[in-house]
Amino acid sequence: MSKNEEYCKKAHMLIPAGAHTYSRTDEVFPGNAPKVIERSKGVYTWDVDGNKYIDYGMACRSVTVGYDYDRISEAAIRQIHNGNTATKASKIEVEAAQEMCNLFPWVEMIKFAKNGSTVTSAATKLARAYTGRKYIARCREHSFFSYDDWFIGSTVMNSGIPQEIQDLTLQFSFNDIDSVKKLFDEYKGEIAALIMEPCDTEEPINDFLQKVRKLCTDYGVVYILDEMITGFRWDLLGACRYYGVEPDLVTFGKGMANGFSVAALGGKREIMDLGGLTPGKERVFLISTTHGAEMSSLGALVETIHVYKELNVTEHIWNMGSRLVRGLNEIASEYSLQEYFYIQGADCSPNFVVCNKDKQPSLEYRTVFCQELVKQGILMPYIAIAYEHTEKEISDTLEAAREAMKVYRDSLNGEVGRFIEGNVIKPVFRKFN
Ligand SMILES: Cc1ncc(COP(=O)(O)O)c(C=O)c1O
Incomplete structure (x- = not known):
């Protein structure tokens, strides 16, 4: 038995789903993908059998500079030697808050946590307390905001969530301002918050974000x-700066500390301070966690911001993304597959779509393409470019993609099942196993 198989068996025996994130489970990867990772450096990752891959998952998109980037790791280690945690607010806690509030004009106060779900949920609670209203409107097309009931209750995986809670989350459509207005009219005076990503695989058009801003006001x-995804990727100041929009509250996670566990809720003082100590105000239990201000992660956050500023990280991500998108499109055209394999979204976060014979997105054909990339040492469940993806990694990837495209073309001309060597990739959100 390979070490991958051995550890994989143990993982499934000991951990429900075999991993701590559904998007890191075996079923969302092709069967030949590495099962268990031992270590990573830069944009390379090694499984427990010593196989090496160029990684495009980058740990759920959280590593935006590179794994174990020396300056950032050293900043974290310095804070470990300062004790890593403290009985009162720590110096680095205040400095990290200062960095974030200096960076974003729309962030007057900030609260740190370890996970994105914690801060998006906290944002909805704060909005409910601020407005005295109960409904939350969330964007239908955006796949994930939190593992908490207010969001998961509005997906097909709503088992264990009472109907009363499910009923409190409403949905509108991205780039459809009428769907927002309709909801706001139907539930007039009852909607506390509207939450969405500034951009997912579809870019905002016709000033959608600005129009939503006005309707919310x-x-x-x-x-x-x-x-969570757009921050520290579209721009150092996030997609809010890139698209020119100012929210009331904003949430960050993933890339902000190059993979260290930091998430943040920030925004207007008037709203954020409800979680504070202003005398006479009703108390709101905002976020209060033992490990929320872990010093090593906040040290990593501050250094990550410095690295971004000095090395112009987001410009590099855009450039390498464009290079990869151009290359993949050219290869698809070489095989006359441009209507079957195409790229959506912004170049800094491209989404590749693999279709079936009817030109419909297909997980079976996606499995073939991803499986063939894995054979050549490319782990690409989706594309998350980091600063350490350079011209070399992009051209190695394109060489591998040419081979994978050839097999994908053959599978379109034949029986796809015969090309799939393991499981077919599954979506996370489905009702039954
Ligand atoms: C857009 C978005 N919001 C929130 C989250 C939740 O973050 P976390 O996994 O850190 O709880 C995610 C995670 O994938 C996300 O993609």
């Missing part, structure tokens, strides 16, 4: 932009 709804 007009209807007294708290505008929450979730920059």
Whole structure:
């Protein structure tokens, strides 16, 4: 038995789903993908059998500079030697808060946590407390905001969540301002917050973000932009700066500390301070966690911001993304597959779509393409470019993609099942196993 198989068996025996994130489970990867990772450096990752891959998952998109980037790791280690945690607020806790508030004009106060779900949920609670209203409007097309009931209750995986809670989350469509207005009119005076990502695989058009801003102001709804993925990728100041929009509350996680566990809720003082100590105000239990201000992670956050500023990280991510998108499109055209394999979204976060014979997105054909990339040492469940993806990694990837495209073309001309060597990739959100 290979070490991959051995550890994989143990993982499934000991951990429900075999990993601590559904998007890191075996079923969302092709069967030949590495099962268990031992270590990573830069944009390379090694499994427990010593196989080496160029990684495009980058740990759920959280590593935006590179794994174990020396300057950032050293900053974290310095804080470990300062004790890593403290009985009162720590110096680095205040410094990290200062860095974030200096960076974002729309962030007057900030609260740190370890996970993105904690801060998006906290944003909805704060909005409810601020407005005295109960409904949350969330964007239908955006796949994930939190593992908490207010969000998961609005997905097909709503087992264990009472109907009363499910009913409190409403949905609108991205780039459809009428769907927002309709909801705001139907539930006038009852919607506390609207939450969405500034951009997912579809870019905002016709000033959608700005129009939502205006509607939120007009209807007294708290505008929450979730920059978990877009933050520290579209721009150092996030997609809010890139698209020119100011939210009431904003949430960050993933890239902000190059893979260290930091998430943040920030925004207007008037709203954030409800979680504070202002005398005479009703108390809101905002976020209060033992490990929320872990010093090593906050040390990594501060250094990550410095690295971004000095090395212009987001410009590099855009450039390498464009290079990869151009290359993949050219290869698809070489095989006359441009209507079957195409790229959506912004170049800094491209989404590749693999279709079946009817030109419909297909997980079976995606499995073939991803499986063939894995054979050549490319782990690409989706594309998350980091600063350490350089011209070399992009051209190695394109060489591998040419081979994978050839097999994908053959599978379109034949029986796809015969090309799939393990499981077919599955979506996370489905009702039954
Ligand atoms: C847009 C978005 N918001 C929130 C979250 C939740 O973050 P976390 O996994 O850190 O709880 C994610 C995670 O994938 C996300 O993609």
